[in-house]
Structure formats: C-alpha cells, structure tokens
Amino acid sequence: MFGLEITGVTKAFGAHKAVDDVSLAIPQGEFVCFLGPSGCGKTTLMRMIAGLETPGDGTISLNGRDITRQPANVRKFGMVFQSLALFPHLTVGENIAFSLRLQGKDARQRKARIEELLNLVRLPDMEKRAVSQLSGGQRQRVAIARALAQEPPIFLLDEPFSALDAKLREEMQIELRLLQKRLKITTILVTHDQREAMSMADTIAVMGEGKIQQHGGPLSIYRAPANKFVANFIGLSNLLPVEVLDRETVRFGANILKVASTPEPSASTQATLSIRPEDIQITSASQQQDNTVACKITFVRDMGSSVEVHLDCEGADLLSVVQPRDWTGAGAGDIAHLRLPQNQCRVLAA
C-alpha cells in the first residue's frame, strides 16, 4: 500500500495497555486526526509511528516497507510536539536548519530553505530572532517550519494548538489545513478537541481505551456513530434505553419508534437509541405523526442563535436544539411533542 499502514499494534506500560491491537491504513496525502480523551492512547500511538516508542506487538509499514524497528532518527518523520520543543539555545533559523545540517546541506542551501519555510509559515525575516522573543503563534509556526524542513514523508502533530488562545487556535487550524493541502503531505494530528478534528481532518480515528472505536470521515462519524462512546464523544447525543423489536423498530417506554435499519443488535435485546439534539423536531399536538413522543419540558435556555430545550421523556433526560424561529415559546412544565425522524434514530449496543 502507498501510505502508512498500522497492523495490530499494541503497547503496554506495565499492566496497562495504552494501545490495544490497533490497525489503521492512512493513504498518501491524507489528513487524519487521532481524537480521544486523555489517556486513550492517541499520543502513544503517534510516538510509535514516529519511532519514539517501540510497539510490543504489531507492525508499522510505510509504502509497503516494514519500519516497526526503525529508530526515530532513521524514520525522520517531522513532528510538532505539544510543548513545541523548540531548542531554546538556537535562533529561529538555527532551529529550522537543525535537520538540514544533519542532511549535509551547505550554508547556501540551508539559507534558501530557511527563507522558503519562513515565507511558507508567514514569518519572513525572523531567521535571527531568539525563540524567547516569539509569541505563542510564532513559536507554533517555527515548530511547523522546523518539522517540515527535512521534507518528511509523514507529518505528525501532537496537540500543537492546546496552549494557544481560542482565536489564535482557530487561525492556526486554518493555516495548517491550507498548508497541508498545498504540500499534499500525509499528516496525523492528535487532539482531544472534536471541533478541531471535525474542521481539519479528511478522516478521524476516534480512540478510547487504547482502541480505535471508529474511523471514517468527520460527517459520517457524526451522523452515524458506531457506539455509545463515539456518540458521546463526538458532539452531543441523546442516548435512550430501548428494546429492539426488529431491525427497524424499537420500544421506548410505551412508545414504538421506527429507527434507521441496522443489522445489529438482534430482536428482544436491550439497546441504546442515539439521536442528535438538532435532529429532534418539536411539533404541536395537532401535527402528531409517526415517531412522536410526548415529553415534559424541564428547562429552556435561549442561546440567541438557537434554543436549548431540556425535556423529561419517560424518565430519561433529553435535549433538543431548535432554531429561534421554530420555537413555540413553551416553558418549563409544558408538554412538548417530539418527532424523532426515523433515519436519524440509530440503534447502538447497550
């Protein structure tokens, strides 16, 4: 395969399995996000890809060549660390030239490459600056330029935006995405920020408990989460306990609901129905259709651009997000009729 292939990779620290039998194929030029909560094994997986950790089991291949036992200084995958890890005793130019010196580039070639990279990250004429003289965003860009200097086959970023303020983070996310598209370099970003992953990646690998819970396009993961973990971690989800009657029908309390067709789980088993808050439609009693349940409004929060309606539905908490123009103006204690569109109702394992 042309690209990076991870097969059955496992890494344990003592009795704790940080990465557990992970397999993933990343085609050349793709932007992948490893997304998950702290301690899910995403950074360990990235460090194994970089060669900074050795897998206990499994293989890592690049363009069909096994690189599992190759040390980091031979792989030379450009990496931007969470702490950025810029060398404080070197100037901006010297930081960028570090890998170029090791490649044996002469002074003229190094200078040309430094200028090219500084222009690429929009920091022209910063070559002589000390690292301590740079702002957070500038340091970020220098770290990116340094990692790209050696023209790495894979570009790795370990939560690089976590220390930046919200505005700068968004700016840097856009810049990085544009840069990656321009360079067409295979890029892996580790993050716990689902918004960051959704907005930047071609594909997302959602990680939990050392495993890849789901891998796919951002929208497909959002629309069709594979399990409760993914449904909970990616955006907000209403998770309702249901009993499966057949592939397209479930019982929720006294209500029979039609759901998106699913091969699993089998009939008469307990399962979880997942539906996004924005997919729930609040209708009037006279407009009742199929898949409608009556719930009691417990709390209404007007956010300006949307209205959050918290409801009690057969003892389960439910959240619906509606547009202000669609909001009827009901208050806490009122009964609302919720329509749960069949194709948005997904049945997950309990």
Add this chain to the structure above:
Amino acid sequence: MTDIPAEPKVAEVDPARTDNVVLTGLLALPALFLTVLSLVPLFLLLQLSFAHHDEGGLWTPSLELTQYAKLLNPLFLKVAAFSFTLAIGTAVVSVAIAFPAAYFISRMRRRAQVTWLVFLLSTLSLSEVLIVFSFQVLLSGSGAMVKALMALGLMSSAHSLYPSFGAVQACLIYVVLPYIILFLYPAVSQLDDDIPAAASTMGASPVWTFLTVTAPIVRGPLLSAGLLVVIWTVGTYLTPLVLGRPQNWTIGIQISNAAMTTGDLPLAAAQAVALVSLMVGLLGLTRWLSGSGSVEP
C-alpha cells in the same frame, strides 16, 4: 455659614514602599552575617598580606608588597598551577559523571528518585577526614582495590596505590560527586523530554543530540557545577596531604606550611589573597561564559 471641616485624610500606604521595608528587614540579618563572617576576615587577611614579616612568627602592620613579590617564586607558581589543574580535572570528571547520573535519576519513577536522593544526602554526612582515611585503607597494599585488581589480572604484584596523583584525584571526585549530582538535579529534572525527542525525529543520533542540544541547554548549570568543584578543591588540604606525594601538594598545603611551619603569616595571607583573587577571576569568566550566547527558554 459654617465651614464643613475637611475629612481627615486616611494615610495612604504605598504597597511598593512596604515591600521594600520588609525586604530590607529580611536582608539585614544575612547582610550582617556576610559582613562579619566574610568581609571582615577578608579585610584582615588583606591587611596582613601587606604587613612586614618579623622573625619568630611575628609581623608588624605595614603597606609593603614584599609578600606579593615572593608569589612570583617559580615553586609557588608551580604549586598554584598544579592546584588549578587538579581542581579543573576534578571538576571535569565529576561533572561528566554527575550530569548523566542526575539525568537518569530525574527520569526514574518518583519512589526510586526519592530513594536515590536520600542515599546521596546521607553520603554527605561522611566527613572528608573519614573518606580520606577510608581511601587510605582501600588503596593500601592489602586493601580491597589492590586485591580486586590482582584478581582481574590487572596488577602483577600487590603494592599500595597511594601516595599518587590518581589517589588524590579519585578521592576528590568521590567527595564532590554527591554534591554535584544534587546541584544538577533540579536543572536536569526540568529538561523537557520532548526536546531530545524532537532532535531525534530530525535525524539526530543520541550522542549528537546530547552534544548539540541537551548539553548546551544546561550549559549554565554545568558551568556553575564545575566552578563549584574548582572552588571546593583548589585549596584542598587533607586529601593531597594524606593520599599524595609532595609534588601532588596543593596551594592549601603551601599556605598552611607558610603559616604553621615557617611562621610567615604575611606570606600565607598574600598566598590566600592571591587564591581568592584567582577564584574571583574564574567566577567572572564562568559568568561570562554561561551568559554569552545563551538564550532564555
């Protein structure tokens, strides 16, 4: 019309001024101790170095440079040069051992770190006298070291390993090593592990990473540690006296001989002043070296 009396002004207290008063108060005691215990003896030493030496260990206050002229004696210069060579050698070797030791200790699990630090701290309770005489036993013809070397086939016949330069150097390194490890530990434990990892992802070997990244980042603490060793060992007295030959004797023994054996207190004072001056110069040089070209992280 009745004048309304102006409200009495609440005395405004400048917080910065209060801080200064507190700071001055806190610094007063250490400053007093420093003056009484360091500057006054130094001044007396300086005064004595310009005094006139009389027979019978006596001296009269004067302002002559006779004692300083005697310092140009080749024998004294040779001893001074040897003392600095010994001290710098001890500094280089002890820092070279202490730096990786401190680095690896700082990367251990917390419990192992504490165990090591407690062990190192406990070794500080050993006095130099005890260590020097332990080395005398260890390096003697019937000592453990000679037996071990013979067992390994590295020595053909049993003979004492002291007095010798090697014995002096080894003992001095042993004495200063725990101090230097403890001195370097805070700086080394603050080193960001991602920095050598970043160098590695850019193609640098572990040795190249250490030489071009890790060591330059901790250049300041390394130089300070080296300087500390030089200060401690340049005037060492007991170790070279017990474990060394006369040619291994240091400026400390020279000063002691001038004061106690020859009874020439002004000469001893001049030698001590010269030693202090050289140390101050070395301190300035180290400060300049650790400051120039270094960039704050």
